[in-house]
Amino acid sequence: MIKTPILAAAAMAFAGAAFADEMEYMPPVTHAATLEECSACHMAYPAGFLPPQSWKVMMATLDNHFGENAGLDEEMRVEIEKYLVANAGRDRSGDGAAPQRISDLPWFRHEHEEEVSKRQFEKAKSWANCTACHKKAEKGVFEDD
Numbered sequence: 831m832i833k834t835p836i837l838a839a840a841a842m843a844f845a846g847a848a849f850a851d852e853m854e855y856m857p858p859v860t861h862a863a864t865l866e867e868c869s870a871c872h873m874a875y876p877a878g879f880l881p882p883q884s885w886k887v888m889m890a891t892l893d894n895h896f897g898e899n900a901g902l903d904e905e906m907r908v909e910i911e912k913y914l915v916a917n918a919g920r921d922r923s924g925d926g927a928a929p930q931r932i933s934d935l936p937w938f939r940h941e942h943e944e945e946v947s948k949r950q951f952e953k954a955k956s957w958a959n960c961t962a963c964h965k966k967a968e969k970g971v972f973e974d975d
């Protein structure tokens with residue numbers, strides 16, 4: 831039985847490494863309508879950063895989207911939701927919650943804590959402004975740069 835905790839720790843370390851690799855690159859939005867409609871106010875965030883239920887809630891509440899009206903006609907709304915849900919990430923919390931901000935997710939906080947200088951943040955103004963710090967974000971690249 832003494833082996834169990836060691837194996838569990840090794841498995842966790844491995845999962846951590848795989849997760850970090852996965853985070854350096856997140857496939858960018860390639861769907862034309864999503865690129866067009868969801869990059870007017872900020873970059874078109876990669877679908878893989880939020881679980882499917884997050885996109886469903888977001889696409890149902892576009893008329894009050896972080897204080898803005900990002901409403902779309904129904905045909906376009908449905909098309910974009912389909913794309914985002916089909917390309918969504920895993921539900922990492924596993925509790926079915928539908929977080930609306932990538933920048934509030936536990937992994938996000940973990941990756942950014944103590945990595946960003948005050949000056950860098952003041953320039954970016956918001957965590958939602960990925961491209962201020964990740965110059966290649968629109969190509970899906972989030973590794974050190």
Ligand code: HEC
Pocket residue numbers: 867868869870871872875888892895896898899900910930931932933934956957958959
């Ligand atoms: C009219 C402007 C506007 C449009 C169009 C728009 N958004 Fe946003 N979005 C915002 C604002 C404002 C915020 C909050 C930004 C901040 O906190 O700095 C935001 C934030 C977000 C966030 C959370 C970012 C974070 O903090 O992790 C996501 C995800 C998002 N938008 C997705 C979308 C999607 C998907 C679409 C297309 C259907 C879209 N947005 C279209 C204005 C817009």
Ligand code: HEC
Pocket residue numbers: 850851853854879932933941942945946950951954956957958959960961962963964972973974975
């Ligand atoms: C104020 C600057 C800043 C903003 C804004 C910012 N980041 Fe980061 N991000 C960093 C720094 C610094 C790191 C840690 C060093 C590195 O890996 O680039 C990091 C790390 C990451 C990582 C881990 C990369 C890896 O190598 O594993 C991801 C993924 C990431 N950011 C995504 C985002 C997303 C998505 C947004 C927008 C919703 C965002 N970041 C906004 C500065 C920022």
